[in-house]
Amino acid sequence: MTDSAASAEPSPGRFDLARRLRTLTGADEDLLARVRYERNKYTALGGVVLGTAVIAAFSMWNFATEALGRASFLALIPTVIWMLFILNLDRWLVTPQPNARRRVGPLLLRLMIALVLGAVIAEPLVLRIFATAVEERIADHRNNALDQLRGNLVRCNPVPDGTEVKPVAGCGRYVLTFGSTPGGQSDELASIRSDAAALQKRVDQDNDKLDDIDEEVRDECRRLIRVASTGLFQRTSECLRLREKAKDYRATHHTEENERRLEAMNDRISEIGGQLTTSRGSFLQERAKGVEQRLAKERAKQKEIGVLERMRALDELAGGNPVLFVGIWLVRVLFVLLDALPVLVKFLGGESAYDRMLTSESNSAVKIHSERLRLAERRAMADTEIAQDAIEQEVRRSRAESEAAHREHTAAMHIRVRQAVNSLEEELRRTSAV
Numbered sequence: 001m002t003d004s005a006a007s008a009e010p011s012p013g014r015f016d017l018a019r020r021l022r023t024l025t026g027a028d029e030d031l032l033a034r035v036r037y038e039r040n041k042y043t044a045l046g047g048v049v050l051g052t053a054v055i056a057a058f059s060m061w062n063f064a065t066e067a068l069g070r071a072s073f074l075a076l077i078p079t080v081i082w083m084l085f086i087l088n089l090d091r092w093l094v095t096p097q098p099n100a101r102r103r104v105g106p107l108l109l110r111l112m113i114a115l116v117l118g119a120v121i122a123e124p125l126v127l128r129i130f131a132t133a134v135e136e137r138i139a140d141h142r143n144n145a146l147d148q149l150r151g152n153l154v155r156c157n158p159v160p161d162g163t164e165v166k167p168v169a170g171c172g173r174y175v176l177t178f179g180s181t182p183g184g185q186s187d188e189l190a191s192i193r194s195d196a197a198a199l200q201k202r203v204d205q206d207n208d209k210l211d212d213i214d215e216e217v218r219d220e221c222r223r224l225i226r227v228a229s230t231g232l233f234q235r236t237s238e239c240l241r242l243r244e245k246a247k248d249y250r251a252t253h254h255t256e257e258n259e260r261r262l263e264a265m266n267d268r269i270s271e272i273g274g275q276l277t278t279s280r281g282s283f284l285q286e287r288a289k290g291v292e293q294r295l296a297k298e299r300a301k302q303k304e305i306g307v308l309e310r311m312r313a314l315d316e317l318a319g320g321n322p323v324l325f326v327g328i329w330l331v332r333v334l335f336v337l338l339d340a341l342p343v344l345v346k347f348l349g350g351e352s353a354y355d356r357m358l359t360s361e362s363n364s365a366v367k368i369h370s371e372r373l374r375l376a377e378r379r380a381m382a383d384t385e386i387a388q389d390a391i392e393q394e395v396r397r398s399r400a401e402s403e404a405a406h407r408e409h410t411a412a413m414h415i416r417v418r419q420a421v422n423s424l425e426e427e428l429r430r431t432s433a434v
Helices: 003-008 017-023 036-068 073-094 104-129 131-156 183-221 237-253 255-301 307-320 322-339 341-347 353-433
Strands: 224-226 233-235
Touching: 017 036, 036 073, 036 104, 036 307, 036 322, 036 341, 036 353, 073 104, 073 341, 104 131, 104 307, 104 322, 104 341, 131 255, 131 307, 183 237, 183 255, 237 255, 307 322, 322 341
Parallel strands: none
Antiparallel strands: 224 233
16 A cells, blocks of 8 residues: 555444445445545445434434334334334445346346335335324314214214114114103103093083083073963973073083093193103213213324324325425425435446455455365365275285285294194104103
């Protein structure tokens, strides 16, 4: 390395921000030292990778806080994990690869991964930008849902008019439970009113007939006749007959009894009417209380706004407003491009001198490794042949020593046998001589 290049290297104890940023690109500092003019490019690329990770962390923070419904320390855990994951993944995507121009498949795969990640990261940011409109839309939906629920609860729980309540279609989950209803008294009231009306008609007819008879009695009884024997005035016999007729009519038609019954029925109608009014009021209060309880449960479910609910509301807003639709998609495309920027900058910037040097070093390393393998193979084969020769020589030597030892043993055995025979012959001769 030249003196100028050595002077450009930072001291080991000093923090070098540019070198840290280049670390995020996976570049080799030793190889970059040979093409120092490429350092600025990889420093800037490292800054882009870091910026993308920061945007991803902000996106995850928004997503986590919306999912939890509030800002919480727990949201930092997925935020940090997501930031490190995106940082490491982008570093892998932009790490220089040897022979990159020859491999279109990995390039397209990395671009596709970058675009997909960009779409995932962009959505929470888009929701944050249009949060006001989205929340207003969700509030309108929730208010409409509450109004519709209130209407269904009132429609499906009417004030009963009789003991038999007919079920309303489509009210399976909107029916409330009540302790008592005014239906039974309504039936009694309707029955008494019907009987009272019939009795009133009969009483009216009897009274009209009696009025006619009484009118005849009054007209006839105004006439007086002189009794010849006494010279006094008295009622006519017709007057007396008509009076008896009126008396008989009242007795046979029970007019006084019917009037007393009618009066009792009217009193009972007034009493039941008051009870029904009170019962209906209690029923309406109990129904209103049940409706409010159901609405309170529904409001409790609507307490937090979920991410899917926000996305649905955003799509509805975009579908009903072409200008907003274009704006939303422009923001989405912008964030997708920002998140895919490291890969686009790296692979659309063309092949650099560093890439060519990396390719040459990689190819050279492959060749050197292959030659080393072949040399190691030759050495191993030679060592194997030498070992085999040594083994064969050891076998031949062992075989020769074994044969020599066998011959010596055989000769020794022959000598011992010869000596024994000679001794036996000598012994036989001495015995013969004696």
